[in-house]
Amino acid sequence: MNPEKPLPVDTGRGFSVNYRQRWLYSRHDPTSLALLNCQAAPIHEDTLYLVCSPCLCYGLTALAQRLPAGSAIVTIETDEQLMRLSLETSQDWRDSYPTIHFLRSVDPTAIINHVDSLSSFKRIIPVSISAGRQLDEETYDRIEKDLALHLATRTRNRIASVRMGRLWLKNIFANLGGLDWSRVSDPPRDSRPVLVAGAGPSLQASLPFIRENRAGLHVMACDTAIGCLVQAGIMPDSLVCLEGQIHNIHDFLPLNRRPVHAFVDLSAHPASFHTLGGPCTVLLSRWTENSLIGRLTDGGLPIWPVPALGSVGVLAIHLAGRFLAGDIYITGLDFAFPPGLTHCPGSPVSYFEKARESRLDRQRYSWRNNWRQDTFCAGRGLRSTPVLEMYAASARELLTDLQTGERPRRLFDLRASRGLDLGLNLGQDVPAPSHEALKCPVQDSGVTPEAGGAGLEAAALARFLVAQEADRIDQLRRILQGEAPAAALPGLLLELDYLYSHFPDAERVGGLHLDALRRLALEARYWLGRLDWAGRSTT
Structure with a gap:
């Protein structure tokens, strides 16, 4: 048997699939292993559950019902025929489960971009529900590896930003001025x-x-x-x-x-x-x-x-x-x-x-x-x-x-x-x-006699950029202290997101929570002092 299309086969205990001379589920009990893997998956917040080649989607709805806020299931399929089978199988319930996403792609970059658009996941947990992965195992391995590295890097950068972001900003402004x-x-x-x-x-x-x-x-x-x-x-x-x-x-x-x-x-x-x-x-x-x-x-x-x-x-x-x-x-x-x-x-x-x-x-x-x-x-x-x-x-x-x-x-x-x-x-x-x-020959781009003029232009531009940031922060300070109307506050929060990006709960600033805005007002006063020093250093 070598069907050109996936062939669902009723085993008496559920449907299995035969495709490309391979059974993608057990011929005796097709659903048991998929359901067991979905039930055994550890549940965490802000977690991406990656399902490669979902086929008949056994267990996905049960897993989706267990997910906490911030977590989601992303299914990846590289085979067009199997993707069509998954979409046909899930068409009756897909709209009822917004945390389950179906992607057909072999490009890790496109998949990473889509995952980033869903949420800020902190970790990835692979869940196997069919043998379809074995039909293109090298591609699936690469996708899973790239996704895991991307999420680990982003989480590491976020942790580093919370711990070191304020120091890095201080150094940036000091270097712009000095x-x-x-x-x-x-x-x-x-x-x-x-x-x-x-x-x-x-x-x-x-x-x-x-x-x-x-x-x-x-x-x-x-x-x-x-x-x-x-x-x-x-x-x-x-x-x-x-x-x-x-x-x-x-x-x-x-x-x-x-x-x-x-x-x-x-x-x-x-x-x-x-x-x-x-x-x-x-x-x-x-x-x-x-x-x-x-x-x-x-x-x-x-x-x-x-x-x-x-x-x-x-x-x-x-x-x-x-x-x-x-x-x-x-x-x-x-x-x-x-x-x-x-x-x-x-x-x-x-x-x-x-x-x-x-x-x-x-x-x-x-x-x-x-x-x-x-x-x-x-x-x-x-x-x-x-x-x-x-x-x-x-x-x-x-x-x-x-x-x-x-x-x-x-x-x-x-x-x-x-x-x-x-x-x-x-x-x-x-x-x-x-x-x-x-x-x-070595052709090093060292400092040339003409670099002096370019350096003066760069110093003037750095002074201008520092002054612009100081004006924005001062406007924010006046709004937060009630000295100016608040109509411009949402736009300023977007322009000055670096002032609070190191907050562990930075999302509370966007939500205009009073405690976060009070902390932001203190940050604004601090950075005005740092920028005043940087502006005087460039003169």
């Missing part, structure tokens, strides 16, 4: 292969390769990896800084203000810009979609928007693939560590450990991290954490895109099996840069 805009330049242009160096333990083992091929490599260092490289006599060509707190200033001390092109996020601590002595490319991470980030990226300032990747190592991979055209070598981006050694020698962590150690107490920080409650065995004698594992998944996704994109890039792993899998064939033989790369 940055020497004459130092700001475009990303460097370099036709050599690029080596992305993180501060993981594998960097130490890669130093001989880097020294031997230094002339043929553009070395892009994550901030914490600078000390290890400089100690080995390797001056990086560029560095990447993302940290919003002041702790990472120690990373730049080995440079001794020697000029190195820096990729620095506008939300980084202001001391990062002041400590570095060379040209810089200003980035702006979209850690949340608020109106301020949109105005800054569209406002004419020399700022390069980048996705919110969370990890400076993952951001370095993004920058290497986006701005530099050569092959990419990866080292130090381990996202795991051997017991007692979380960072490479020469990093600030290594120096602090040595400064505190005694005859009976050594490597306390590294060993303590090794046995933290959230660490787990990652294989090959390595330890990792869920956060590091999530960053590794983001890096793996970026590297896969670089390998299979419109302009495929050659990628090489120098970590020698010392990190989590990034899809780069751990332990492979790594070729040295080609002779052509050794002859390639």
Whole structure:
């Protein structure tokens, strides 16, 4: 039997389906397993229940009846015939269950966009109700993986925004006012292969390769990896800084203000810009979609928007693939560590450990991290954490895109099996840069004599943008204090959503709850003071 269309078959205990020489349900009791899986699914708020290939939709209505507010069921079907079967099966009850959504697509991006339009889900729970998934298992696996990574990243960014959003905003306004805009330049242009160096333990083992091929490599260092490289006599060509707190200033001390092109996020601590002595490319991470980030990226300032990747190592991979055209070598981006050694020698962590150690107490920080409650065995004698594992998944996704994109890039792993899998064939033989790369001229976009005028224009524009934000916030303050009519309040709340996006209950501001508006009034007074300082700094 090989029907071209799905063939429902009455088994006496319900209908099964035969399609493409495969039974999609049991031939003896078709409904039991689907109903059992729907009944066993754990119930949580703000959860996406993903059903791949729903076929006859057994159990979906029972699951929908158990869902709390904020949760929904999304069914995905990649086969047109099976999609038609699902829609015909559900046509009598589909309108009565608005939390069940049927999608026919093979594009993970389209599915993610549709899911985002439904609600802000925090997690995904797959539920299997048929064997239809096995007909296109690779596609369904990719969709589920991409959805899970997207929701995890969005949830992580939301948590980070609540914890760090106020600090990042403070840094953005301080940098708008205090940055020497004459130092700001475009990303460097370099036709050599690029080596992305993180501060993981594998960097130490890669130093001989880097020294031997230094002339043929553009070395892009994550901030914490600078000390290890400089100690080995390797001056990086560029560095990447993302940290919003002041702790990472120690990373730049080995440079001794020697000029190195820096990729620095506008939300980084202001001391990062002041400590570095060379040209810089200003980035702006979209850690949340608020109106301020949109105005800054569209406002004419020399700022390069980048996705919110969370990890400076993952951001370095993004920058290497986006701005530099050569092959990419990866080292130090381990996202795991051997017991007692979380960072490479020469990093600030290594120096602090040595400064505190005694005859009976050594490597306390590294060993303590090794046995933290959230660490787990990652294989090959390595330890990792869920956060590091999530960053590794983001890096793996970026590297896969670089390998299979419109302009495929050659990628090489120098970590020698010392990190989590990034899809780069751990332990492979790594070729040295080609002779052509050794002859390639370096074309760095450093600060030119003409950059002074552009810097003055950028400083004036930054001053204008700061003044505009101050006017908006002052108007909001006057409305909240009863000094101005409230007709403009809804529009101002949309324009100034960044003032309360870090509230754990930010939705109460949109609901005009009095307690939230009182907190917002305090925020408005605080930020007026910060913007007044930033405006005076740009004059």
